[in-house]
Amino acid sequence: MKEGPDIAQIGALIGDPARANMLAALSSGRALTATELAAVGGITLQTASTHLAKLETGGLLTQRKQGRHRYFKLADEATALLIETMMGFAASRGHLRHQxxxxxxxxxxxxxxxxxxxxxxxxxxxxxxxxxxxxxxxxxxxxxxxxxxxxxxxxxxxxxxxxxxxxxxxxxxxxxxxxxxxxxxxxxxxxxxxxxxxxxxxxxxxxxxxxxxxxxxxxxxxxxxxxx
Incomplete structure (x- = not known):
């Protein structure tokens, strides 16, 4: 199907393990720095910056500057709802990241x-x-x-x-x-x-x-x- 919304792009953005971990961390409602999100994703700061740029371009994140720092948060409530729903679906299918x-x-x-x-x-x-x-x-x-x-x-x-x-x-x-x-x-x-x-x-x-x-x-x- 080549008409209508392209869910493949959103799926690809969320599907990367590091990006998924960062999005889950941001579902707490807190704004986090790239350094904090790199730690959550288990990746380097440079790699995290690349991932964050993709998520922002894809409309899943926004950022704001405060002093020398940049803080990232979920774009809106609809994004949070999507992440929470996907977490519920994954849990219902037994896809758990830890015991x-x-x-x-x-x-x-x-x-x-x-x-x-x-x-x-x-x-x-x-x-x-x-x-x-x-x-x-x-x-x-x-x-x-x-x-x-x-x-x-x-x-x-x-x-x-x-x-x-x-x-x-x-x-x-x-x-x-x-x-x-x-x-x-x-x-x-x-x-x-x-x-x-x-x-x-x-x-x-x-x-x-x-x-x-x-x-x-x-x-x-x-x-x-x-x-x-």
Whole structure:
């Protein structure tokens, strides 16, 4: 087939092991330097620079300068969604890069996916919002109900303000570890930011893991209960 989008180019860009590792590292939402990404990819800085240039030309990365350094990050949420979906697909087919280790349970429990909550807690949050009628499925998408807007307002989320942005309010993102959907979009980002701002959770340095404090975990589980 010689018509339509060329998925072969995107597949080739992501398919290189070093580039795949760098893209997975950037799915944490952090901006990283070429030196940091070279270490992630297990390659030299010169080789990493070549790979990063290809990824940027292909529309998967953007960069910004700060002082003497250049920082790279995923181009947008759509790129992050693509990487997370591919990770989920690979996991479902048994294509794992390493055996589960001590850090694996924490990573599966709660982690950053670009700028929203993923893992068991991310899936639980979306399940609870849907079960309570705060979010409803419309076709292949998700929408906040009037009931949900009132509920979210009570915890400090301005849904009307989020709707005014160009970014989708809420969308589902396939979770690679749970093989089910968690909440992405501007609402997913706002909720995670609220957890951080209230001190319920914090990011782990050099990791995608999100650690909830005992009090924060209690608040989270109370706010997003699951029906028995």
């Amino acid at each position: 589960p280790g001590p850090k694996e349970p924490a990573l599966r429990k709660a982690r950053i996916c670009y700028d929203h909550l993923a893992g068991d807690y991310g899936v639980r949050m979306l399940d609870s919002l849907v079960a309570s009628g705060a979010i409803e499925a419309i076709g292949e998408g998700l929408a906040v109900t009037p009931k949900g807007e009132s509920r979210l307002q009570c915890i400090g989320i301005d849904v009307s303000g989020l709707r005014a942005s160009r970014r989708p309010l809420c969308r589902s993102c396939l979770d690679w570890s749970e093989r089910r959907a968690h909440l992405a979009g501007s609402l997913g980002k706002a909720l995670l930011s609220t957890f951080f701002d209230r001190g319920w959770a914090r990011r782990t340095a050099e990791s995608r893991t999100v650690n909830f404090s005992p009090q924060g975990e209690q608040q989270f589980l109370s706010l997003f209960p699951l029906e028995a």
